[in-house]
Each structure stands twice: as C-alpha cells, then as structure tokens.
Amino acid sequence: MLETYKMKTLAIAIACGLGTTALAQEETDVDKQVYEQIVVTASPSGATAQEASVSVSSLNDIAIQKLAPRSTAEVFRALPGIRAESSGGGGNANITIRGIPLATGGSKFMQIHEDGLPVLEFGDINFGNTDNFLRYDWSVGTVEAVRGGSASTFASNSPGGVINLISKTGESGGGAIGTSFGVDYDEFRLDFSYGGEINNDLYFHIGGFARGGEGTRDTGFNGDQGGQVKFNMTQLLDKGHVRFYFKHLDDRVTTYLPAPVLVNSNGDYGPVPNFDASSETLHSAYTTNVSTFDSFGNPRNRDLTDGIESQVTSFGFEADLEVAPDTVLLNRFRISDVSGGFISPFTDTFGAFGPQGAQQMAGAICDSALDGDGNPFNCASTSVTLANGPNAGSEYTGLAFLNLLFDTSINDLGNMINDLNVRKEFDNGMSLTVGYYYSKQDIATSWNSWNTFIQTVDGTDSQYLHITDADGNALVNNGLWAPSFLSWEWDLNYTTTAPYINFGFEVGDDWLFDISARRDSVDANGELISACCGGNTDFDLNGNGVIDGNSEDASASNGFGFGGGVINLNRAGTGSQIINYDASNTSFSLGGSYLYSDEMTFFARYSEGGRAIADRLLQIAGTLNGDGSLTSTTSGFDETDQFELGLKYGTPDLQFNATFFNTVTQDTQAELTSGLTFIREYEATGIELEGRYDIGSGFSVTGNATWTDAEISEDRFNPALVGNTPRRQADLIYTIVPQFDTDNFTVGAALQGSTEYYVQDSNELKQDAYMLVNLFATYYISDDFSVSLNINNATDEFVITESEEGNAMAGDIIRARPLNGRTSSISVKYSF
Incomplete structure (x- = not known):
C-alpha cells in the first residue's frame, strides 16, 4: 500500500499551489516527480509530504508572484503558522512561528536555510538578521517550511522550524528574463534565470537580479541598489550526484526603524x-x-x-551518493564570507x-x-x-x-558549515540515519x-x-x-558541533514511525569591548x-549622562566582557503517521529542542562571570517543547491539512531600544489550517489560517506580566488567495490579515484587526511572453507591527513601524 500511496499523493501534491510538496528541483520530468518527490527540509529522508509526520508547506514561483512581495519576508508571510513582520523594508524583518515569542528582532527560534544549510547559525544576531543576507529571486524554485517537529533534531538552533529556499538546478533546459518597475514608487528591477544540460550527465543553473531606486518609500535618494547572482552545476554519477554552488550578493536597502505615528x-x-x-x-x-x-x-x-549593506560570497557543494547497497551518504558544505553594515x-x-x-x-x-x-x-x-x-x-x-x-x-558574520549523514535502508522497512553537523560562526561588528x-x-x-x-x-x-x-566592539566566535541519529520503521502497511535525537555543543569565545x-x-x-x-569642555554634561559634544578617545580602562564557555543541549523528536487511506493521513509528534543564546547573552546582567564562564542563571540554551496532532487530506481537486499544536518556550533575551532584558517562559496552543480547492471552470482558492492562544507563563524579572498575551501575537492570522485562470490571463487577490494584537507585553496599546488586499493579474501575450500587474495593500491600510510605547491616548504621537502603504508594480517576463 505504501508504494501506491506515494505515487498518488505525490501527484496530488504537485497539482496544488500554495500547499504543494517542495520541489527538490523545479524542472524534473513528470514521471520523476510522481515517483521520487520527497520532503527535503529538516525531516527524516524518504517521506513524502503526505506521509511525513511533520507539518510542511511550500510555495513555488508561480504562487509567490501572486503575493506581490516587496521583500523576502513578505514571501514568508504567506506560509501557515509563520508571523513575518515585513515593516522594516528589504531586510531587518522579525519572524517567528506558532506563538513562539518575538521579544526582539530577527528569527531566534527558527532558521532560514538556502539549499539545506543555514544562512547564519543564529537568526537574531544584533543588526545581523538572517533576511539581511538573502534575497528571493528567480534562482529559487521552491520555498519550503517545516514547522516544529523534526526541525529540533535535523537542524541546530531551530526548534521552532526551518524555512528553506531551494534553488533551481537546470535539469531540464530553459530560462526566463524579466523586468519590473514601480508604478507609484521608484524602483527598477531585472530578474533572470537560465539552466540546461552541458552534456548528458552534467547540467547547470544560473539566476539572479539587479535593481535600483528609492524603494517602496520616499527617501530622496537611491537607497535600494545592487543585486545577486547564483550559480550551481550538477554532475550526475552512476549512483548519485555531486553539485557545486556559488552565490554573490552585493546589495543595499533602506531599512525603516520606528518613526512618529x-x-x-x-x-x-x-x-x-x-x-x-x-x-x-x-x-x-x-x-x-x-x-x-x-x-x-x-x-x-x-x-x-x-x-543595510549586504555583501555575501558563498561557495558550497552537495554530494548525494549510494556508497553501498541501500546506503546513501549525503554531505552538504558551504563557506561564506559575510559583511556589510547597518x-x-x-x-x-x-x-x-x-x-x-x-x-x-x-x-x-x-x-x-x-x-x-x-x-x-x-x-x-x-x-x-x-x-x-x-x-x-x-x-x-x-x-x-x-x-x-x-x-x-x-565586519564579519562569515561562517563555515558542514552537514554529513549516512542513511541505511533495511529490507524489513526499517531505516537508520546517523549524522554529524559542524558550524563555525563569527560575529565581529x-x-x-x-x-x-x-x-x-x-x-x-x-x-x-x-x-x-x-x-x-x-x-x-x-x-x-x-x-x-x-560605542561597542564585538569580536565573538561560536563553534557548534552536533551528532544526530534517526531511526525509522514501518508497522504493517499503514503505520510509519521515527525517533531522533541530537546533541548540540557550543564552544563560545571572544570579547565585547x-x-x-x-x-x-x-x-x-x-x-x-x-x-x-x-x-568646549569635556567634563560638561548635557544632563543625560554623556559629555556634551565629546567622545572618549582613550580606550584604556574601557569596560569589557569576555566569553569563554561551553554549553550543550540534547534534543529529541518522536513522530508517527497513520495512512488511513490513499487520501487521508493522521500524524502526531512530540519534540524538545534547544537554541543557543549567542551574542545577546552579553547584554543580560548576571549571565556571565568575569572570566567568561556561564553563571547559574543560564545554561546557554533556551528550550522549546512542541506537541503536534494533525491530518492531511488530498484529492486532485481538494487538499486540506489541519494541525493542532502546543508549544512551551524559554526565552533569554535583551532588547536594545528599551534596554530591557527578559528571562521568560511562554506557552501557546493553536490550530493551523491550509488547503486548496479547484472549484472548476478556472476558479480556485488556496490559503491558510493559524489560530493561536498564547500567554507569558513565567517572568523572572517582571512577574506582573504573567498571564498576559505576548506582544504582537494575534489570535488569528491568515492568507487566502482566490483566483481565476484562462488560457490567456490569470486574475486574483491575496488577502492577508490578522485579528487585533497588543504592541507591548503590558497589554494596553493594541493594533486593530486588519486585512491587506494584494491584487494580481497576468496577461499571456503568447506562450512565452506575459505582462503582470501587482498591487500590494490596494486599500492603503495603515497598520503598525510594533511600537516602542505600550500605552498612549488619542492624539498622542508614538514611535512605531507600519507596513508599507499601497504600492503597485508592472512586470514583463519572457520565457525560453
């Protein structure tokens, strides 16, 4: 039954827009898609999206175009369970998942990967948010997200989940070139993508973008300027493949910080x-x-x-080889030079x-x-x-x-990362994966x-x-x-090593189980001056x-603790804090699926994972001794426990997934703008829904919704907040995409919204419920040439994602970050 089930559910998944299984490569032939497509992100190998006991979703390039995204974070916002606050412009977004706290910036409890490896080991580095150093463009075939579950044991420092940008590989020839420009904002952009065979067993893909202009908001200068090129080449072997990657990103974008509202x-x-x-x-x-x-x-x-200046040069390779009968070695390696400014x-x-x-x-x-x-x-x-x-x-x-x-x-956020594992399949339906992960992450700012x-x-x-x-x-x-x-000088280094193991087995024809464990060890050293x-x-x-x-006098004071108009040029005796410690954490995950029928699967999973605290630990008093070792206040890790229970249903016309989740998260955090520090526990319970329905006659609707009930369950420094709803956490977030397709055109809308939420943990000042209407229309002049119109936030809603103030009266001026107002763009695309 399992083989028949794989073939049918893969065919169903391929047909589904926002809820498809991830394409490991976009351009495989139909037969290979049907028989071999599997989940490739932070999950046990060999399972399809329908079989896997994890919550997995993806977006292909066609689905992403409909969202009219103005940044990579706006792509992520359409994934179920993901809260991506894209109010910072082309970078500096705040991203979290399933009610896990967003106490400060970045994406602390979930990682963002490119082709299976993290862009940065830590997603909330001060002024080094991961989305600052990657861009979505036409080199990406699929954006896949695994929420919770096995992300705890198949990736380090990502107990909440993993978002993976999977590159096209050029296995089948062809490409595209296109331009877009803002109708009511100043930006011009060129995108390109091309791949194909060099010979029968060697193929390549190259893609990227270049752009210039003010960006989505008026600045008075060209603040969005630069581009990216990505290249990969794949050598097919008798028993696998070897693939080499190269990426160069040189881009700058204006970032928007809290302003008067x-x-x-x-x-x-x-x-x-x-x-x-x-x-x-x-x-x-x-x-x-x-x-x-x-x-x-x-x-x-x-x-x-x-x-935000982003300069990244990366080189990596992937080897996927059958080294013995039913034994596959998979090794991914990447070294990246990362620098820039903010x-x-x-x-x-x-x-x-x-x-x-x-x-x-x-x-x-x-x-x-x-x-x-x-x-x-x-x-x-x-x-x-x-x-x-x-x-x-x-x-x-x-x-x-x-x-x-x-x-x-x-100065340096460079890293070197390698992930090696060997997977053995046994005749009795059992499988064993053993792996070792190594990462060296610099933080020099x-x-x-x-x-x-x-x-x-x-x-x-x-x-x-x-x-x-x-x-x-x-x-x-x-x-x-x-x-x-x-004035602070950071010079830190974190070396992470993690052996991990996964054991999978089948019971009868209908049950699949896996259990996995991971032991992360972090060696931290360096100094903050x-x-x-x-x-x-x-x-x-x-x-x-x-x-x-x-x-006129260095001893003068302006009344706020710093000298009037002077700076300390003598660093002798300046305060500093070294770090010199080792910290470890053990994660595990247990999951199972019941294949009730060819159309329906039930699954459940429990996971415990950890996240090393990294550079923000140096900003929290009482966590480090003078010699750089950890005090009893912290273990150096924050932990997340998750329980999931879900069902997946799919036919050619209808796909529907529902997942119940319960999450408990520890958070040790420092907030720069307020100077506050947090040592807390949060709890969240919720339901994720996603699906697609082909109504017929060209009409279809795709979408997702996540309901979350979250609270601060413990607070070491401010117990009065216990029981409050965490800041910026709405009860309901959703994306709904109705559309109509003909041979000549496509029209539709991406409706993205939220119920009300509090902007601070005190639960006084709030943002009302809102819905953003993003419109899209594409006219196919020929099979190869199309023209598109996208309107983001068509009704020009004024929505703030965060505020420095926790209370205010009508007529007051606060400091907040709003989402972009209405922006419209026109693009043309030629495929060949």
Whole structure:
C-alpha cells in the first residue's frame, strides 16, 4: 500500500499551489516527480509530504508572484503558522512561528536555510538578521517550511522550524528574463534565470537580479541598489550526484526603524502632520553624510544611503551518493564570507524629548543642559532654526524628533558549515540515519559612536535643527546634540558541533514511525569591548579649528549622562566582557503517521529542542562571570517543547491539512531600544489550517489560517506580566488567495490579515484587526511572453507591527513601524 500511496499523493501534491510538496528541483520530468518527490527540509529522508509526520508547506514561483512581495519576508508571510513582520523594508524583518515569542528582532527560534544549510547559525544576531543576507529571486524554485517537529533534531538552533529556499538546478533546459518597475514608487528591477544540460550527465543553473531606486518609500535618494547572482552545476554519477554552488550578493536597502505615528484611537493609527511613516521615511538627501567615530575613537565618515549593506560570497557543494547497497551518504558544505553594515535613523526619546513640537523640545533640552563650566543655560527663551537645506537659518515651528542614529559596521558574520549523514535502508522497512553537523560562526561588528541629532519630522526633506538659548549659546549645534551615545566592539566566535541519529520503521502497511535525537555543543569565545557616553578629551568635530558650543569642555554634561559634544578617545580602562564557555543541549523528536487511506493521513509528534543564546547573552546582567564562564542563571540554551496532532487530506481537486499544536518556550533575551532584558517562559496552543480547492471552470482558492492562544507563563524579572498575551501575537492570522485562470490571463487577490494584537507585553496599546488586499493579474501575450500587474495593500491600510510605547491616548504621537502603504508594480517576463 505504501508504494501506491506515494505515487498518488505525490501527484496530488504537485497539482496544488500554495500547499504543494517542495520541489527538490523545479524542472524534473513528470514521471520523476510522481515517483521520487520527497520532503527535503529538516525531516527524516524518504517521506513524502503526505506521509511525513511533520507539518510542511511550500510555495513555488508561480504562487509567490501572486503575493506581490516587496521583500523576502513578505514571501514568508504567506506560509501557515509563520508571523513575518515585513515593516522594516528589504531586510531587518522579525519572524517567528506558532506563538513562539518575538521579544526582539530577527528569527531566534527558527532558521532560514538556502539549499539545506543555514544562512547564519543564529537568526537574531544584533543588526545581523538572517533576511539581511538573502534575497528571493528567480534562482529559487521552491520555498519550503517545516514547522516544529523534526526541525529540533535535523537542524541546530531551530526548534521552532526551518524555512528553506531551494534553488533551481537546470535539469531540464530553459530560462526566463524579466523586468519590473514601480508604478507609484521608484524602483527598477531585472530578474533572470537560465539552466540546461552541458552534456548528458552534467547540467547547470544560473539566476539572479539587479535593481535600483528609492524603494517602496520616499527617501530622496537611491537607497535600494545592487543585486545577486547564483550559480550551481550538477554532475550526475552512476549512483548519485555531486553539485557545486556559488552565490554573490552585493546589495543595499533602506531599512525603516520606528518613526512618529499618530494615535487616532487605541488600535487605530495614521500619519502625523507632514509625515506618513507608511510611505515616507525620516531619511533625507540633506542628512546623508555623518562625521562620527569608530568603536576605537578614530574619526570616520558614514553614509546613510548605505542602509543595510549586504555583501555575501558563498561557495558550497552537495554530494548525494549510494556508497553501498541501500546506503546513501549525503554531505552538504558551504563557506561564506559575510559583511556589510547597518545605518538608519531611530526615533528616540529622552525625558520630554519628543517627537513633539520643535519649541517644546528646545525648551526641554535647555532645561536639562549645562554649559562648559557646569552652569545652566539662559532658558528664558530658545530659538529653533533650520541648520541646512535651501532655507537654512529660517525659523522652524513644526514637529521635531531626536534621531539616535543606529550605526553598525558588520565586519564579519562569515561562517563555515558542514552537514554529513549516512542513511541505511533495511529490507524489513526499517531505516537508520546517523549524522554529524559542524558550524563555525563569527560575529565581529563595530557599533560606531552613535550620533544623536535633532531634526525636522518632514518626509524626504528632514533637516537638522540649530537650537540656541536666550543669550545665543548653542544648545544643539547644527543638528548635533551629542556625538557619542555609545560605542561597542564585538569580536565573538561560536563553534557548534552536533551528532544526530534517526531511526525509522514501518508497522504493517499503514503505520510509519521515527525517533531522533541530537546533541548540540557550543564552544563560545571572544570579547565585547564597551565604552559609552563622553570622556576626557575634546575633539574638533567639524574641523574648523575651534572647539566651541556645548563641546568646549569635556567634563560638561548635557544632563543625560554623556559629555556634551565629546567622545572618549582613550580606550584604556574601557569596560569589557569576555566569553569563554561551553554549553550543550540534547534534543529529541518522536513522530508517527497513520495512512488511513490513499487520501487521508493522521500524524502526531512530540519534540524538545534547544537554541543557543549567542551574542545577546552579553547584554543580560548576571549571565556571565568575569572570566567568561556561564553563571547559574543560564545554561546557554533556551528550550522549546512542541506537541503536534494533525491530518492531511488530498484529492486532485481538494487538499486540506489541519494541525493542532502546543508549544512551551524559554526565552533569554535583551532588547536594545528599551534596554530591557527578559528571562521568560511562554506557552501557546493553536490550530493551523491550509488547503486548496479547484472549484472548476478556472476558479480556485488556496490559503491558510493559524489560530493561536498564547500567554507569558513565567517572568523572572517582571512577574506582573504573567498571564498576559505576548506582544504582537494575534489570535488569528491568515492568507487566502482566490483566483481565476484562462488560457490567456490569470486574475486574483491575496488577502492577508490578522485579528487585533497588543504592541507591548503590558497589554494596553493594541493594533486593530486588519486585512491587506494584494491584487494580481497576468496577461499571456503568447506562450512565452506575459505582462503582470501587482498591487500590494490596494486599500492603503495603515497598520503598525510594533511600537516602542505600550500605552498612549488619542492624539498622542508614538514611535512605531507600519507596513508599507499601497504600492503597485508592472512586470514583463519572457520565457525560453
């Protein structure tokens, strides 16, 4: 029965759009698809999506095009159970799964893979979110996601799940080239893909993109600029294949940090006067060049147009070989050089520093400042004028904000990763897989001496403000309030090793079981050097030969703990924290499937997995001893336990999957923007639904929905939060895609939405329920040439994904990140 079942369920899965089984390669012939297609991501080998006792979903390139994604995170948002907050632009997204907490940025409890190996070993590195260093383009054949389950034992540091971008390989010839451009935003993009045979047993694929423009929001400069090329070559052998990969990514995108947003009411938000955070940014052509210092006090210039710089060069190979009868060796290897940077304005607030009216902010600054002799300024009145731009010197009375410039140089996030396993099939239906995983991840970043500026709240024309007291003394000198907020130098290395084992067996014709275990060991070493806030040496910041204004004396204080206009150039005696520890964690997973019929499968699984805490551990007081060893506060790992129970049903016209899950997660975390630290436990219970239905006459609908009931079950530092709903966790998220197809055109909509959720753990301020309407239409001029129109957020909904404030009144201005407003694009594609 199992062989018949495999053939039929694979055929069904191939026909299904958003809910298909992953294509290990897009361009295989039909017979091979029917007989050999299997789940390839973080799962026991050899099982189809219908048989496997895991929750697995995928998107092919046709399904992704319908979503009108403006970033890789917007692709992930369409997968069931995945919460991908794509409000940061082309990178810097926050991604989680199944109610697992999203206490800070990145994707802590789930990994993002390319071709079966992680892009970065840790998904929440400070300013190094994984999605910063990968791009979805036409080189990708399938995006496959395994949620929970065996991800605990078939991948390190990913107990929540794995999203895998699987490349096309060119096994059958052909390709495509296309261009797209924004109708109501400034971006031009070229995509290409081509593959084919070199000879009968050697084939290749090459693909990538190039683009330029402002991006989806107005900045005043070309902030999205660069591209990617990926290449692979496969040599077929008598008993397997060897495949080589190469990738080069050189790209920069403007990233959007929290900005001023108006509270219309609790749950409803909108633009502030002269600034719409959903379509504009606080970047400006007038404020692109900054004179600052590196983390060792050396002067340097920085360019805000760089945004998130992503430079990745990777080389890898995959060997899949039958080395003995019924014995297969699979080895994947990749070495990556990863570097770049992160620079973007963050709307901060100290005391009464806004965002607010410029005169109000000037008064607050004056009341808090001291001159070079430690005396207060004359605050009988203050003057606020534009410091630069065409109207420099003119009085300014609009809104102002304190720009804490997040400025980080990513010197090295490179890694070397190898995953080796051997799988033996026995005649009695049993199988044994034994593997060994090795990863070396560097984290070398420089948090440059973050400047703080006072600027206008003004879309693409934000300008610096010059503020003086009643006597004409400079309180804010040409926009600069303080040149040295903080300075940290990170130089860390994490070596992860993990032996793992999986045992699978059949019982009768209808039952499949597997049990697996993994032992992760992390060797961490390195140092964090920190300096903050002032010093004892003056520096001529503007190079005019005079140290003046509020920087005339290094001992001066602006009332907020850092020296007025100075930076510490003497790093002697600077505080530092070394790390020098070993930590280990054992994970296991037990699952089984019951093949009730050719159309229906029931499955269940229980898993316990771990995630090494990595660099954020250094920001949490009490976790490390002076010698770098761990204290009793932490084991160096956070753990996630998951139970799943589900069914899968499939016919040629209807596919339906439902999974019940219960998740308990430990989280040790540090939040940069608030300075808060977390040592918590979360619990979530929910149901995932996904499916596809061919109605007939060209009509079909695909989609998914996830209902989650989550709460903070323990909090070591703030027990009052126990029982609250975790921040940004909605009860229901969904994607529904109705469409109509003919021989000449396709039209439809991708409806993506959420019920209301709280923006902070205090459960006071919330975002109301919303639905984004993404429209798509493709007209096939010929079999090879098509024109498409995509409209993302067609109704221009104003939706925030996060807020720095946890409570506010109607009329208040908060600091939040909204999703993009309406954006439209036209694309043409020629296939050959």
